[in-house]
Amino acid sequence: MAFHPFISKPNTQAIALSTVVYGLLYFVFIALLKASMAPATLVNTDTGLWGNQLFMAIFGFAQYVVPGLLVGYLAEKSPMMHGYLLGIATTALVYTYASFAYSDNPAQLPTSYTVLYTCFVAGVWCSLGAVIADHLRTHKPEP
Numbered sequence: 503m504a505f506h507p508f509i510s511k512p513n514t515q516a517i518a519l520s521t522v523v524y525g526l527l528y529f530v531f532i533a534l535l536k537a538s539m540a541p542a543t544l545v546n547t548d549t550g551l552w553g554n555q556l557f558m559a560i561f562g563f564a565q566y567v568v569p570g571l572l573v574g575y576l577a578e579k580s581p582m583m584h585g586y587l588l589g590i591a592t593t594a595l596v597y598t599y600a601s602f603a604y605s606d607n608p609a610q611l612p613t614s615y616t617v618l619y620t621c622f623v624a625g626v627w628c629s630l631g632a633v634i635a636d637h638l639r640t641h642k643p644e645p
């Protein structure tokens with residue numbers, strides 16, 4: 503595996519494209535969750551995919567790792583740094599959306615601790631994808 507510095511000049515195009523891919527996955531995830539829910543008028547009904555822990559784990563994991571794979575492949579340098587920058591960008595995207603969605607009820611907006619925690623977790627999962635993609639991109643098969 504080739505040496506890649508931990509810090510380099512950020513590849514903004516790779517981060518931007520990966521953030522768009524994350525946004526698309528995020529909205530597909532939310533649409534699937536909303537579409538699977540029973541009508542609110544029914545009492546004690548199935549919560550749809552919200553209650554399916556396997557779906558939530560797989561899709562929740564994939565929505566961070568897949569854009570991480572993309573940024574790691576496109577960035578060509580410093581995959582962990584680009585993964586963390588992507589994690590920060592995805593967190594900013596989600597909380598910007600939340601600020602518009604809950605603008606009528608600011609009490610539902612997350613605290614700064616929640617935002618920082620989300621940045622950390624998103625950075626870890628995006629960095630994992632970025633490192634895997636960087637390894638696959640630079641891995642040369644043995645003859």
